[in-house]
Amino acid sequence: MKKFDLNDNSVVVVIGSGAGGGTLSNELAQKGIYVVCLEAGKHLDYGKDFVNKEWEMFSKEAWLDTRTTSGSWRVAKDFPNLPAWICKTVGGSTLHWAGASLRFQEHELKARTNYGHVKGANLLDWPIDLKELEPYYAKAEDKMDVTRTNGIPGLPGNNNYRVMEAGAKELGYKEVHTGRMAINSQPRDGRASCRQLGFCFQGCRMGAKWSTLYTEIPKAQGTGHFELRAEAHVLKITHDKTGKVDGVLYVDAQGQQQHQKARIVCVAGNSIESPRILLNSESAIYKEGLANSSGQVGCNYMRHVTGSVYGIFEKPVNMHRGTTMAGIIQDEAKHKPERGFVGSYEMETLSLGLPFLAAFLNPGDWGKEFTGELDEYQNMAGMWIVGEDMPQESNSITLNSDVKDQFGLPVANVHYDDHPNDVAMREHAFKQGSAVYESIGAIKTIKVPPYPSTHNLGTNRMSAKANDGVVNKWGQTHDINNLFISDGSQFTTGAAENPTLTIVALAIRQADYIAQEMKANNI
Amino acid sequence: MNKTNMSRRGFLKASGLTAAGAVALSLTGMSIAPNAWAMTLASIRNSEGQTLSRLCRVLYPHAHLDDMYYDACVEGLDTKAVKDKNLLNLLKKGVAQLDSTFNVPFLKLSAEQQLEAVKKLEGSPFFNSVRGHVVVALYNNEKIWMSFGYQGPSFPHGGYLERGFNDINWLPKN
Numbered sequence: 229m230k231k232f233d234l235n236d237n238s239v240v241v242v243i244g245s246g247a248g249g250g251t252l253s254n255e256l257a258q259k260g261i262y263v264v265c266l267e268a269g270k271h272l273d274y275g276k277d278f279v280n281k282e283w284e285m286f287s288k289e290a291w292l293d294t295r296t297t298s299g300s301w302r303v304a305k306d307f308p309n310l311p312a313w314i315c316k317t318v319g320g321s322t323l324h325w326a327g328a329s330l331r332f333q334e335h336e337l338k339a340r341t342n343y344g345h346v347k348g349a350n351l352l353d354w355p356i357d358l359k360e361l362e363p364y365y366a367k368a369e370d371k372m373d374v375t376r377t378n379g380i381p382g383l384p385g386n387n388n389y390r391v392m393e394a395g396a397k398e399l400g401y402k403e404v405h406t407g408r409m410a411i412n413s414q415p416r417d418g419r420a421s422c423r424q425l426g427f428c429f430q431g432c433r434m435g436a437k438w439s440t441l442y443t444e445i446p447k448a449q450g451t452g453h454f455e456l457r458a459e460a461h462v463l464k465i466t467h468d469k470t471g472k473v474d475g476v477l478y479v480d481a482q483g484q485q486q487h488q489k490a491r492i493v494c495v496a497g498n499s500i501e502s503p504r505i506l507l508n509s510e511s512a513i514y515k516e517g518l519a520n521s522s523g524q525v526g527c528n529y530m531r532h533v534t535g536s537v538y539g540i541f542e543k544p545v546n547m548h549r550g551t552t553m554a555g556i557i558q559d560e561a562k563h564k565p566e567r568g569f570v571g572s573y574e575m576e577t578l579s580l581g582l583p584f585l586a587a588f589l590n591p592g593d594w595g596k597e598f599t600g601e602l603d604e605y606q607n608m609a610g611m612w613i614v615g616e617d618m619p620q621e622s623n624s625i626t627l628n629s630d631v632k633d634q635f636g637l638p639v640a641n642v643h644y645d646d647h648p649n650d651v652a653m654r655e656h657a658f659k660q661g662s663a664v665y666e667s668i669g670a671i672k673t674i675k676v677p678p679y680p681s682t683h684n685l686g687t688n689r690m691s692a693k694a695n696d697g698v699v700n701k702w703g704q705t706h707d708i709n710n711l712f713i714s715d716g717s718q719f720t721t722g723a724a725e726n727p728t729l730t731i732v733a734l735a736i737r738q739a740d741y742i743a744q745e746m747k748a749n750n751i
Numbered sequence: 752m753n754k755t756n757m758s759r760r761g762f763l764k765a766s767g768l769t770a771a772g773a774v775a776l777s778l779t780g781m782s783i784a785p786n787a788w789a790m791t792l793a794s795i796r797n798s799e800g801q802t803l804s805r806l807c808r809v810l811y812p813h814a815h816l817d818d819m820y821y822d823a824c825v826e827g828l829d830t831k832a833v834k835d836k837n838l839l840n841l842l843k844k845g846v847a848q849l850d851s852t853f854n855v856p857f858l859k860l861s862a863e864q865q866l867e868a869v870k871k872l873e874g875s876p877f878f879n880s881v882r883g884h885v886v887v888a889l890y891n892n893e894k895i896w897m898s899f900g901y902q903g904p905s906f907p908h909g910g911y912l913e914r915g916f917n918d919i920n921w922l923p924k925n
């Protein structure tokens with residue numbers, strides 16, 4: 229396989245191999261551009277390393293390097309060193325992800341215009357609209373084999389879905405189906421179809437669920453233009469005298485520091501590490517960190533309004549059988565301010581195995597009532613709420629210089645306070661979610677607080693004007709034209725939908741732009 | 752108890768069966784008599800282990816779970832404490848506190864008093880370390896899963912596609 233010299237300054241260095249970085253790497257390599265992808269995590273083999281066990285896979289895949297938390301969100305109390313549940317592996321969080329792949333709605337890309345001024349929120353319109361994104365959404369759906377697009381049938385509904393669907397219909401909801409999922413309902417792209425294993429969060433042992441680990445990465449390798457370096461942990465991005473970035477400093481698998489030269493650097497470390505890398509790269513010219521003339525690097529951290537509702541029934545459900553996110557109710561995903569909040573939310577089935585349910589049902593809880601609920605495991609159905617949270621400048625990723633990582637660099641502190649709009653939305657969603665289950669006879673419903681963040685967004689946001697955000701409409705930093713952001717930290721606002729389809733669409737679009745600008749010798 | 756059981760029990764004891772080992776054997780279908788195993792502890796005393804095991808049950812009571820599952824959690828804690836002096840101290844002091852709440856050993860207290868003694872320690876570092884350990888160790892023990900109706904790994908069985916992923920039959924028809 230292709231290997232590049234550390235001094236080869238013709239390469240594009242991509243940091244991270246998840247949804248954003250993995251996709252961008254492949255798209256660039258397909259165009260004949262040389263790419264080195266630096267990934268902090270290990271390279272697992274889904275056929276050998278994936279097992280159907282929750283904690284075992286969590287310890288193999290999750291990002292467990294120290295982080296700290298602050299703010300009034302409950303995660304800071306329950307999981308002070310685990311603000312986010314995301315991966316450190318080749319393929320990034322596309323190992324853990326459930327596969328829900330929804331397009332943003334037109335009005336969501338113009339949140340400031342459509343929601344108006346919301347006190348305490350730092351709302352802004354995206355500098356792009358749905359029309360510009362549509363062709364890239366179409367490419368992303370095709371690439372990710374998304375069901376209910378490109379003539380691909382939906383997945384069959386499992387027990388957990390059937391309970392939610394029955395309740396939804398009873399309540400009068402209309403838009404209920406088994407979702408648009410990046411999970412093969414029939415063999416496609418050389419990968420098998422889903423056998424309803426029920427361990428989507430642990431890494432799909434069938435390879436039926438799209439993950440860059442076994443799609444984008446091997447495809448990029450096949451071009452001969454791409455090198456993956458696993459266990460390569462990036463410390464800093466370096467720049468030349470003119471202020472352009474010129475390379476990346478990292479620690480390799482042997483623990484040695486290396487410097488890879490680069491023509492262009494693209495950062496896709498997910499929304500906590502990406503701003504952290506920029507901030508840790510401060511220098512004499514860039515005293516506040518790279519690309520931070522706006523002061524917005526790390527700000528506007530979003531994580532979606534989340535929560536779960538579990539319903540306990542008299543008879544068995546067996547929610548653990550089959551796809552984790554097996555279906556969706558979309559009726560509440562409309563902007564209807566008369567509900568008492570702006571923005572909207574989706575309801576998606578979710579099931580956890582017994583080990584995770586015990587840890588996440590009500591973190592910290594114990595005693596008879598709690599174990600009484602766990603005793604009903606077999607009779608439970610579950611759903612997850614995902615809605616648009618408000619960007620707030622004070623919700624942010626900052627460097628915590630009191631705590632250092634294994635390389636001596638300050639760790640990321642994740643600060644989050646719910647906005648009143650977030651609280652109102654969660655309450656509404658809890659009420660509706662409970663009503664879904666109660667309408668078909670649930671004997672009890674349980675409202676579950678947010679898990680550590682699986683969706684991390686907004687910390688290098690896209691803006692039309694340089695002083696409002698970090699990157700332009702192509703994900704190119706306003707300050708340094710050969711430095712790009714290629715993950716969900718570009719998001720100007722979060723919308724109600726799960727983010728990955730949009731991350732992938734933006735990465736495909738960014739690859740086109742980078743190729744064009746390289747050809748024109750602009751970068 | 753019949754003779755073969757007796758002798759097996761004798762054998763198990765003689766071979767130094769740990770609680771974790773008993774848990775593993777029970778899965779193979781071997782019936783294990785109560786107290787046929789002994790907690791194997793390297794850092795804490797046996798009596799401390801007994802107290803901690805009861806604490807585990809007070810925290811996460813399930814009538815359908817045998818003591819050996821709680822004992823296995825304590826063995827895990829004990830192993831951690833071998834390398835972690837702070838934890839060892841915490842455990843020893845915590846047990847002493849549980850025993851002194853009513854000036855009667857914790858194990859001798861009524862169920863209500865045990866609960867009260869535990870509540871008094873809620874939020875303390877001792878309580879948090881034990882609770883944090885048990886909530887993972889207990890429910891991650893695959894031997895208890897079936898008694899909750901959780902079926903565990905499915906890939907080895909070909910998933911649920913042909914094994915009831917959509918077999919629910921009591922929903923209202925509409």
Ligand SMILES: Cc1cc2nc3c(=O)[nH]c(=O)nc-3n(C[C@H](O)[C@H](O)[C@H](O)COP(=O)(O)OP(=O)(O)OC[C@H]3O[C@@H](n4cnc5c(N)ncnc54)[C@H](O)[C@@H]3O)c2cc1C
Nearest residue numbers: 244246247248268320321325326327328462497715726728
């Ligand atoms: C349990 C779970 C379920 C989910 N379900 C869904 C879903 O159904 N639908 C959906 O749309 N989204 C879902 N998501 C979210 C989805 O996984 C993410 O949105 C997506 O993977 C983010 O892509 P990314 O490229 O920004 O980051 P990631 O995919 O997280 O990749 C970032 C990579 O960068 C690497 N990295 C970070 N720092 C460094 C460094 N310093 N040096 C080198 N490498 C570094 C990391 O190791 C990681 O591999 C889910 C997430 C989880 C955890």
Ligand code: SF4
Nearest residue numbers: 422423425426428432
């Ligand atoms: S349910 Fe389907 S998608 Fe999920 S892990 Fe199993 S085979 Fe993969």
